[in-house]
Amino acid sequence: MxxxxxxxxxxxxxxxxxxxxxxxxxxxxxxxxxxxxxxxxxxxxxxxxxxxxxxxxxxxxxxxxxxxxxxxxxxxxxxxxxxxxxxxxxxxxxxxxxxxxKKEIGVDIEKIKPIDLGIAKRFFSKNEYENLLSMPDNMKVNRFFDLWTLKESYIKYKGTGLSMPLDSFCMSIDDYGIRVISNDKKHLFFKQYSLDKGYKLSVCSEENxxxxxxxxxxxxxxxxxxxxxxxxxx
Ligand SMILES: CC(C)(COP(=O)(O)OP(=O)(O)OC[C@H]1O[C@@H](n2cnc3c(N)ncnc32)[C@H](O)[C@@H]1OP(=O)(O)O)[C@@H](O)C(=O)NCCC(=O)NCCS
The missing domain is CATH 3.90.470.20 (4'-phosphopantetheinyl transferase domain)
Incomplete structure:
Protein backbone atom coordinates (compact mmCIF):
# COMPACT_ATOMS: atom_id res chain seq x y z
CA MET A 1 0.00 0.00 0.00
CA LYS A 102 6.58 -1.94 -1.38
CA LYS A 103 6.70 -0.89 -5.03
CA GLU A 104 8.07 2.05 -6.99
CA ILE A 105 6.32 5.33 -6.13
CA GLY A 106 6.48 9.07 -6.81
CA VAL A 107 5.00 12.15 -5.14
CA ASP A 108 4.67 15.84 -5.82
CA ILE A 109 3.31 18.68 -3.72
CA GLU A 110 3.01 22.24 -4.96
CA LYS A 111 1.73 25.40 -3.36
CA ILE A 112 -1.01 26.89 -5.51
CA LYS A 113 0.03 30.23 -6.99
CA PRO A 114 -1.28 32.45 -9.78
CA ILE A 115 -0.52 30.77 -13.09
CA ASP A 116 0.71 31.78 -16.48
CA LEU A 117 -1.19 29.80 -19.11
CA GLY A 118 1.83 30.23 -21.38
CA ILE A 119 3.69 27.77 -19.13
CA ALA A 120 0.98 25.16 -19.67
CA LYS A 121 1.05 25.78 -23.41
CA ARG A 122 4.80 25.35 -23.44
CA PHE A 123 5.16 22.34 -21.15
CA PHE A 124 1.90 20.38 -21.13
CA SER A 125 0.86 18.01 -23.90
CA LYS A 126 -1.70 19.26 -26.44
CA ASN A 127 -4.55 17.31 -24.80
CA GLU A 128 -3.66 18.51 -21.31
CA TYR A 129 -3.53 22.12 -22.50
CA GLU A 130 -6.89 21.77 -24.25
CA ASN A 131 -8.38 20.18 -21.15
CA LEU A 132 -7.13 23.12 -19.09
CA LEU A 133 -8.57 25.68 -21.51
CA SER A 134 -11.94 23.90 -21.43
CA MET A 135 -12.28 24.52 -17.69
CA PRO A 136 -14.33 27.49 -16.40
CA ASP A 137 -12.03 30.40 -15.52
CA ASN A 138 -12.44 29.94 -11.74
CA MET A 139 -11.27 26.33 -12.00
CA LYS A 140 -8.27 26.81 -14.28
CA VAL A 141 -5.73 27.35 -11.50
CA ASN A 142 -6.84 24.20 -9.71
CA ARG A 143 -6.75 22.13 -12.87
CA PHE A 144 -3.31 23.52 -13.75
CA PHE A 145 -1.90 22.33 -10.42
CA ASP A 146 -3.76 19.01 -10.66
CA LEU A 147 -2.07 18.37 -13.99
CA TRP A 148 1.28 19.76 -12.84
CA THR A 149 1.52 17.63 -9.69
CA LEU A 150 0.19 14.52 -11.44
CA LYS A 151 2.77 14.92 -14.21
CA GLU A 152 5.51 15.52 -11.69
CA SER A 153 4.43 12.53 -9.56
CA TYR A 154 4.73 10.38 -12.69
CA ILE A 155 8.19 11.82 -13.51
CA LYS A 156 9.24 11.20 -9.92
CA TYR A 157 7.85 7.67 -10.02
CA LYS A 158 9.95 7.07 -13.14
CA GLY A 159 12.93 8.73 -11.48
CA THR A 160 14.09 10.26 -14.76
CA GLY A 161 13.87 13.93 -13.78
CA LEU A 162 13.45 16.28 -16.69
CA SER A 163 15.38 13.99 -19.03
CA MET A 164 11.88 12.81 -19.98
CA PRO A 165 10.14 15.54 -22.03
CA LEU A 166 7.04 16.84 -20.23
CA ASP A 167 4.93 16.54 -23.38
CA SER A 168 5.98 12.92 -24.03
CA PHE A 169 3.09 11.67 -21.89
CA CYS A 170 -0.37 12.92 -21.10
CA MET A 171 -2.41 12.97 -17.91
CA SER A 172 -6.09 12.35 -18.34
CA ILE A 173 -8.60 13.39 -15.65
CA ASP A 174 -12.21 12.45 -16.29
CA ASP A 175 -15.23 10.75 -14.72
CA TYR A 176 -13.44 7.40 -14.86
CA GLY A 177 -10.55 8.68 -12.78
CA ILE A 178 -6.94 9.67 -13.39
CA ARG A 179 -4.63 7.87 -15.78
CA VAL A 180 -1.44 8.46 -17.70
CA ILE A 181 -1.26 7.94 -21.43
CA SER A 182 2.31 6.94 -22.21
CA ASN A 183 4.48 4.17 -23.62
CA ASP A 184 4.63 2.63 -20.17
CA LYS A 185 3.77 -1.08 -20.09
CA LYS A 186 3.04 -0.98 -16.35
CA HIS A 187 -0.43 -0.25 -15.05
CA LEU A 188 -0.06 2.80 -12.82
CA PHE A 189 -2.37 4.32 -10.26
CA PHE A 190 -2.77 7.91 -9.14
CA LYS A 191 -4.25 9.48 -6.05
CA GLN A 192 -4.65 13.06 -4.94
CA TYR A 193 -4.89 14.11 -1.32
CA SER A 194 -6.27 17.26 0.27
CA LEU A 195 -3.65 18.46 2.70
CA ASP A 196 -4.06 22.16 3.04
CA LYS A 197 -6.28 24.24 0.86
CA GLY A 198 -3.42 26.16 -0.68
CA TYR A 199 -1.66 23.06 -1.97
CA LYS A 200 -2.04 20.19 -4.45
CA LEU A 201 -0.63 16.79 -3.68
CA SER A 202 -0.47 13.87 -6.13
CA VAL A 203 0.95 10.36 -5.84
CA CYS A 204 1.80 7.87 -8.62
CA SER A 205 2.23 4.21 -7.72
CA GLU A 206 2.40 0.69 -9.10
CA GLU A 207 0.11 -0.33 -6.27
CA ASN A 208 -3.62 0.19 -6.53
C1 LIG B 1 14.37 17.02 -9.03
C2 LIG B 1 13.00 16.66 -9.51
C3 LIG B 1 12.88 15.21 -9.39
C4 LIG B 1 11.87 17.26 -8.65
O1 LIG B 1 12.12 18.55 -8.33
P1 LIG B 1 11.13 19.46 -7.51
O2 LIG B 1 9.73 19.37 -7.99
O3 LIG B 1 11.76 20.79 -7.53
O4 LIG B 1 11.25 18.94 -6.01
P2 LIG B 1 10.37 18.04 -5.05
O5 LIG B 1 10.26 18.80 -3.80
O6 LIG B 1 9.09 17.53 -5.61
O7 LIG B 1 11.29 16.76 -4.82
C5 LIG B 1 12.57 16.85 -4.31
C6 LIG B 1 12.98 15.47 -3.82
O8 LIG B 1 12.81 14.50 -4.84
C7 LIG B 1 13.81 13.48 -4.68
N1 LIG B 1 14.45 13.33 -5.98
C8 LIG B 1 15.63 13.86 -6.44
N2 LIG B 1 15.83 13.46 -7.71
C9 LIG B 1 14.78 12.68 -8.05
C10 LIG B 1 14.44 11.96 -9.23
N3 LIG B 1 15.20 11.95 -10.33
N4 LIG B 1 13.26 11.27 -9.24
C11 LIG B 1 12.47 11.23 -8.16
N5 LIG B 1 12.76 11.88 -7.00
C12 LIG B 1 13.89 12.60 -6.95
C13 LIG B 1 14.76 13.93 -3.58
O9 LIG B 1 14.39 13.24 -2.40
C14 LIG B 1 14.44 15.41 -3.46
O10 LIG B 1 14.60 15.86 -2.14
P3 LIG B 1 15.82 16.86 -1.75
O11 LIG B 1 15.85 17.92 -2.82
O12 LIG B 1 15.44 17.40 -0.42
O13 LIG B 1 17.04 16.01 -1.74
C15 LIG B 1 12.87 16.96 -11.01
O14 LIG B 1 11.80 16.20 -11.53
C16 LIG B 1 12.70 18.35 -11.44
O15 LIG B 1 13.62 19.13 -11.46
N6 LIG B 1 11.53 18.73 -11.83
C17 LIG B 1 11.28 20.10 -12.26
C18 LIG B 1 9.90 20.52 -11.99
C19 LIG B 1 9.11 20.73 -13.25
O16 LIG B 1 9.44 21.52 -14.12
N7 LIG B 1 7.96 20.03 -13.35
C20 LIG B 1 7.06 20.17 -14.43
C21 LIG B 1 5.77 19.40 -14.12
S1 LIG B 1 4.61 19.71 -15.39
Whole structure:
Protein backbone atom coordinates (compact mmCIF):
# COMPACT_ATOMS: atom_id res chain seq x y z
CA MET A 1 0.00 0.00 0.00
CA UNK A 2 1.20 3.53 -0.76
CA UNK A 3 1.32 5.47 2.48
CA UNK A 4 1.58 9.24 2.77
CA UNK A 5 3.25 11.13 5.61
CA UNK A 6 3.54 14.87 6.19
CA UNK A 7 5.51 17.27 8.36
CA UNK A 8 4.83 20.97 8.65
CA UNK A 9 8.17 22.78 8.81
CA UNK A 10 6.76 25.49 11.07
CA UNK A 11 6.72 23.12 14.02
CA UNK A 12 9.52 24.60 16.06
CA UNK A 13 12.42 22.60 17.37
CA UNK A 14 15.31 24.01 19.34
CA UNK A 15 18.87 24.37 18.12
CA UNK A 16 20.12 21.28 19.92
CA UNK A 17 17.39 19.19 18.29
CA UNK A 18 18.30 20.66 14.89
CA UNK A 19 21.99 19.88 15.48
CA UNK A 20 21.04 16.35 16.53
CA UNK A 21 19.19 15.82 13.26
CA UNK A 22 22.23 17.10 11.35
CA UNK A 23 24.40 14.60 13.22
CA UNK A 24 22.43 11.53 12.14
CA UNK A 25 22.43 12.07 8.37
CA UNK A 26 25.19 11.40 5.85
CA UNK A 27 28.01 13.88 5.36
CA UNK A 28 26.82 14.57 1.81
CA UNK A 29 23.31 15.36 2.97
CA UNK A 30 24.70 17.52 5.77
CA UNK A 31 26.73 19.52 3.24
CA UNK A 32 23.65 19.90 1.03
CA UNK A 33 21.59 21.13 4.00
CA UNK A 34 24.29 23.53 5.20
CA UNK A 35 24.77 25.01 1.73
CA UNK A 36 21.26 26.38 1.49
CA UNK A 37 21.04 30.15 1.79
CA UNK A 38 17.62 30.07 3.44
CA UNK A 39 16.73 28.16 6.60
CA UNK A 40 13.41 26.96 5.16
CA UNK A 41 15.17 25.25 2.24
CA UNK A 42 17.54 23.58 4.70
CA UNK A 43 14.62 22.48 6.89
CA UNK A 44 12.70 20.97 3.97
CA UNK A 45 15.63 18.87 2.79
CA UNK A 46 16.73 17.89 6.31
CA UNK A 47 13.24 16.93 7.48
CA UNK A 48 12.56 14.91 4.32
CA UNK A 49 15.70 12.86 4.93
CA UNK A 50 14.80 12.44 8.61
CA UNK A 51 11.25 11.34 7.83
CA UNK A 52 12.50 8.60 5.53
CA UNK A 53 15.02 7.47 8.15
CA UNK A 54 12.31 7.34 10.79
CA UNK A 55 9.87 5.45 8.55
CA UNK A 56 12.49 3.02 7.25
CA UNK A 57 13.66 2.25 10.80
CA UNK A 58 10.10 1.60 11.91
CA UNK A 59 9.08 -0.52 8.95
CA UNK A 60 12.30 -2.48 8.46
CA UNK A 61 13.04 -2.79 12.19
CA UNK A 62 16.59 -1.60 11.80
CA UNK A 63 18.64 1.28 13.20
CA UNK A 64 19.32 4.57 11.53
CA UNK A 65 23.07 3.81 11.41
CA UNK A 66 22.33 0.72 9.31
CA UNK A 67 20.49 2.57 6.57
CA UNK A 68 22.36 2.84 3.27
CA UNK A 69 21.05 5.11 0.55
CA UNK A 70 21.95 5.27 -3.11
CA UNK A 71 20.70 7.37 -6.03
CA UNK A 72 19.87 6.49 -9.61
CA UNK A 73 21.64 8.37 -12.42
CA UNK A 74 19.03 11.18 -12.22
CA UNK A 75 19.26 11.60 -8.45
CA UNK A 76 16.24 9.57 -7.24
CA UNK A 77 17.09 8.18 -3.79
CA UNK A 78 16.63 4.52 -2.82
CA UNK A 79 17.47 2.36 0.15
CA UNK A 80 19.92 -0.51 -0.25
CA UNK A 81 18.65 -2.34 2.84
CA UNK A 82 15.45 -3.74 1.35
CA UNK A 83 14.10 -4.58 -2.09
CA UNK A 84 10.62 -3.98 -0.70
CA UNK A 85 10.95 -0.45 0.56
CA UNK A 86 10.40 2.32 -1.96
CA UNK A 87 9.93 5.93 -1.09
CA UNK A 88 9.82 9.41 -2.51
CA UNK A 89 9.95 12.90 -1.03
CA UNK A 90 8.46 16.21 -2.13
CA UNK A 91 8.45 19.59 -0.45
CA UNK A 92 6.82 22.91 -1.08
CA UNK A 93 6.72 25.95 1.19
CA UNK A 94 5.43 24.73 4.60
CA UNK A 95 5.14 21.03 3.85
CA UNK A 96 7.40 18.03 3.46
CA UNK A 97 5.73 14.88 2.16
CA UNK A 98 7.11 11.34 2.13
CA UNK A 99 5.44 8.39 0.46
CA UNK A 100 6.47 4.79 1.11
CA UNK A 101 5.43 1.59 -0.61
CA LYS A 102 6.58 -1.94 -1.38
CA LYS A 103 6.70 -0.89 -5.03
CA GLU A 104 8.07 2.05 -6.99
CA ILE A 105 6.32 5.33 -6.13
CA GLY A 106 6.48 9.07 -6.81
CA VAL A 107 5.00 12.15 -5.14
CA ASP A 108 4.67 15.84 -5.82
CA ILE A 109 3.31 18.68 -3.72
CA GLU A 110 3.01 22.24 -4.96
CA LYS A 111 1.73 25.40 -3.36
CA ILE A 112 -1.01 26.89 -5.51
CA LYS A 113 0.03 30.23 -6.99
CA PRO A 114 -1.28 32.45 -9.78
CA ILE A 115 -0.52 30.77 -13.09
CA ASP A 116 0.71 31.78 -16.48
CA LEU A 117 -1.19 29.80 -19.11
CA GLY A 118 1.83 30.23 -21.38
CA ILE A 119 3.69 27.77 -19.13
CA ALA A 120 0.98 25.16 -19.67
CA LYS A 121 1.05 25.78 -23.41
CA ARG A 122 4.80 25.35 -23.44
CA PHE A 123 5.16 22.34 -21.15
CA PHE A 124 1.90 20.38 -21.13
CA SER A 125 0.86 18.01 -23.90
CA LYS A 126 -1.70 19.26 -26.44
CA ASN A 127 -4.55 17.31 -24.80
CA GLU A 128 -3.66 18.51 -21.31
CA TYR A 129 -3.53 22.12 -22.50
CA GLU A 130 -6.89 21.77 -24.25
CA ASN A 131 -8.38 20.18 -21.15
CA LEU A 132 -7.13 23.12 -19.09
CA LEU A 133 -8.57 25.68 -21.51
CA SER A 134 -11.94 23.90 -21.43
CA MET A 135 -12.28 24.52 -17.69
CA PRO A 136 -14.33 27.49 -16.40
CA ASP A 137 -12.03 30.40 -15.52
CA ASN A 138 -12.44 29.94 -11.74
CA MET A 139 -11.27 26.33 -12.00
CA LYS A 140 -8.27 26.81 -14.28
CA VAL A 141 -5.73 27.35 -11.50
CA ASN A 142 -6.84 24.20 -9.71
CA ARG A 143 -6.75 22.13 -12.87
CA PHE A 144 -3.31 23.52 -13.75
CA PHE A 145 -1.90 22.33 -10.42
CA ASP A 146 -3.76 19.01 -10.66
CA LEU A 147 -2.07 18.37 -13.99
CA TRP A 148 1.28 19.76 -12.84
CA THR A 149 1.52 17.63 -9.69
CA LEU A 150 0.19 14.52 -11.44
CA LYS A 151 2.77 14.92 -14.21
CA GLU A 152 5.51 15.52 -11.69
CA SER A 153 4.43 12.53 -9.56
CA TYR A 154 4.73 10.38 -12.69
CA ILE A 155 8.19 11.82 -13.51
CA LYS A 156 9.24 11.20 -9.92
CA TYR A 157 7.85 7.67 -10.02
CA LYS A 158 9.95 7.07 -13.14
CA GLY A 159 12.93 8.73 -11.48
CA THR A 160 14.09 10.26 -14.76
CA GLY A 161 13.87 13.93 -13.78
CA LEU A 162 13.45 16.28 -16.69
CA SER A 163 15.38 13.99 -19.03
CA MET A 164 11.88 12.81 -19.98
CA PRO A 165 10.14 15.54 -22.03
CA LEU A 166 7.04 16.84 -20.23
CA ASP A 167 4.93 16.54 -23.38
CA SER A 168 5.98 12.92 -24.03
CA PHE A 169 3.09 11.67 -21.89
CA CYS A 170 -0.37 12.92 -21.10
CA MET A 171 -2.41 12.97 -17.91
CA SER A 172 -6.09 12.35 -18.34
CA ILE A 173 -8.60 13.39 -15.65
CA ASP A 174 -12.21 12.45 -16.29
CA ASP A 175 -15.23 10.75 -14.72
CA TYR A 176 -13.44 7.40 -14.86
CA GLY A 177 -10.55 8.68 -12.78
CA ILE A 178 -6.94 9.67 -13.39
CA ARG A 179 -4.63 7.87 -15.78
CA VAL A 180 -1.44 8.46 -17.70
CA ILE A 181 -1.26 7.94 -21.43
CA SER A 182 2.31 6.94 -22.21
CA ASN A 183 4.48 4.17 -23.62
CA ASP A 184 4.63 2.63 -20.17
CA LYS A 185 3.77 -1.08 -20.09
CA LYS A 186 3.04 -0.98 -16.35
CA HIS A 187 -0.43 -0.25 -15.05
CA LEU A 188 -0.06 2.80 -12.82
CA PHE A 189 -2.37 4.32 -10.26
CA PHE A 190 -2.77 7.91 -9.14
CA LYS A 191 -4.25 9.48 -6.05
CA GLN A 192 -4.65 13.06 -4.94
CA TYR A 193 -4.89 14.11 -1.32
CA SER A 194 -6.27 17.26 0.27
CA LEU A 195 -3.65 18.46 2.70
CA ASP A 196 -4.06 22.16 3.04
CA LYS A 197 -6.28 24.24 0.86
CA GLY A 198 -3.42 26.16 -0.68
CA TYR A 199 -1.66 23.06 -1.97
CA LYS A 200 -2.04 20.19 -4.45
CA LEU A 201 -0.63 16.79 -3.68
CA SER A 202 -0.47 13.87 -6.13
CA VAL A 203 0.95 10.36 -5.84
CA CYS A 204 1.80 7.87 -8.62
CA SER A 205 2.23 4.21 -7.72
CA GLU A 206 2.40 0.69 -9.10
CA GLU A 207 0.11 -0.33 -6.27
CA ASN A 208 -3.62 0.19 -6.53
CA UNK A 209 -4.00 0.60 -2.80
CA UNK A 210 -3.31 3.92 -1.07
CA UNK A 211 -3.72 4.98 2.53
CA UNK A 212 -7.03 6.76 2.90
CA UNK A 213 -5.56 9.68 4.80
CA UNK A 214 -2.29 11.49 5.22
CA UNK A 215 -0.47 10.71 8.48
CA UNK A 216 0.86 13.86 10.08
CA UNK A 217 4.12 13.32 11.91
CA UNK A 218 5.24 15.38 14.84
CA UNK A 219 8.90 16.27 14.45
CA UNK A 220 9.61 16.16 18.19
CA UNK A 221 8.19 12.62 18.41
CA UNK A 222 10.27 11.59 15.41
CA UNK A 223 13.40 12.97 17.12
CA UNK A 224 12.54 11.18 20.35
CA UNK A 225 12.02 7.88 18.56
CA UNK A 226 15.33 8.17 16.68
CA UNK A 227 17.17 9.10 19.88
CA UNK A 228 15.65 6.21 21.84
CA UNK A 229 16.50 3.76 19.14
CA UNK A 230 20.16 4.81 19.03
CA UNK A 231 20.57 4.70 22.83
CA UNK A 232 18.91 1.26 23.04
CA UNK A 233 21.68 -0.19 20.88
CA UNK A 234 24.62 1.31 22.81
C1 LIG B 1 14.37 17.02 -9.03
C2 LIG B 1 13.00 16.66 -9.51
C3 LIG B 1 12.88 15.21 -9.39
C4 LIG B 1 11.87 17.26 -8.65
O1 LIG B 1 12.12 18.55 -8.33
P1 LIG B 1 11.13 19.46 -7.51
O2 LIG B 1 9.73 19.37 -7.99
O3 LIG B 1 11.76 20.79 -7.53
O4 LIG B 1 11.25 18.94 -6.01
P2 LIG B 1 10.37 18.04 -5.05
O5 LIG B 1 10.26 18.80 -3.80
O6 LIG B 1 9.09 17.53 -5.61
O7 LIG B 1 11.29 16.76 -4.82
C5 LIG B 1 12.57 16.85 -4.31
C6 LIG B 1 12.98 15.47 -3.82
O8 LIG B 1 12.81 14.50 -4.84
C7 LIG B 1 13.81 13.48 -4.68
N1 LIG B 1 14.45 13.33 -5.98
C8 LIG B 1 15.63 13.86 -6.44
N2 LIG B 1 15.83 13.46 -7.71
C9 LIG B 1 14.78 12.68 -8.05
C10 LIG B 1 14.44 11.96 -9.23
N3 LIG B 1 15.20 11.95 -10.33
N4 LIG B 1 13.26 11.27 -9.24
C11 LIG B 1 12.47 11.23 -8.16
N5 LIG B 1 12.76 11.88 -7.00
C12 LIG B 1 13.89 12.60 -6.95
C13 LIG B 1 14.76 13.93 -3.58
O9 LIG B 1 14.39 13.24 -2.40
C14 LIG B 1 14.44 15.41 -3.46
O10 LIG B 1 14.60 15.86 -2.14
P3 LIG B 1 15.82 16.86 -1.75
O11 LIG B 1 15.85 17.92 -2.82
O12 LIG B 1 15.44 17.40 -0.42
O13 LIG B 1 17.04 16.01 -1.74
C15 LIG B 1 12.87 16.96 -11.01
O14 LIG B 1 11.80 16.20 -11.53
C16 LIG B 1 12.70 18.35 -11.44
O15 LIG B 1 13.62 19.13 -11.46
N6 LIG B 1 11.53 18.73 -11.83
C17 LIG B 1 11.28 20.10 -12.26
C18 LIG B 1 9.90 20.52 -11.99
C19 LIG B 1 9.11 20.73 -13.25
O16 LIG B 1 9.44 21.52 -14.12
N7 LIG B 1 7.96 20.03 -13.35
C20 LIG B 1 7.06 20.17 -14.43
C21 LIG B 1 5.77 19.40 -14.12
S1 LIG B 1 4.61 19.71 -15.39
Missing amino acids: GEVFAININESINDSQFQYLLSIITENKRDQVKNFLFLKDAQRTLYGDIMIRYLACQKLKINNEQLVFFHNEFGKPYLLNSSEFYFNISHSEDWVICVVS EFSKNIRYLNLKNVIQSLRLQSTSTL
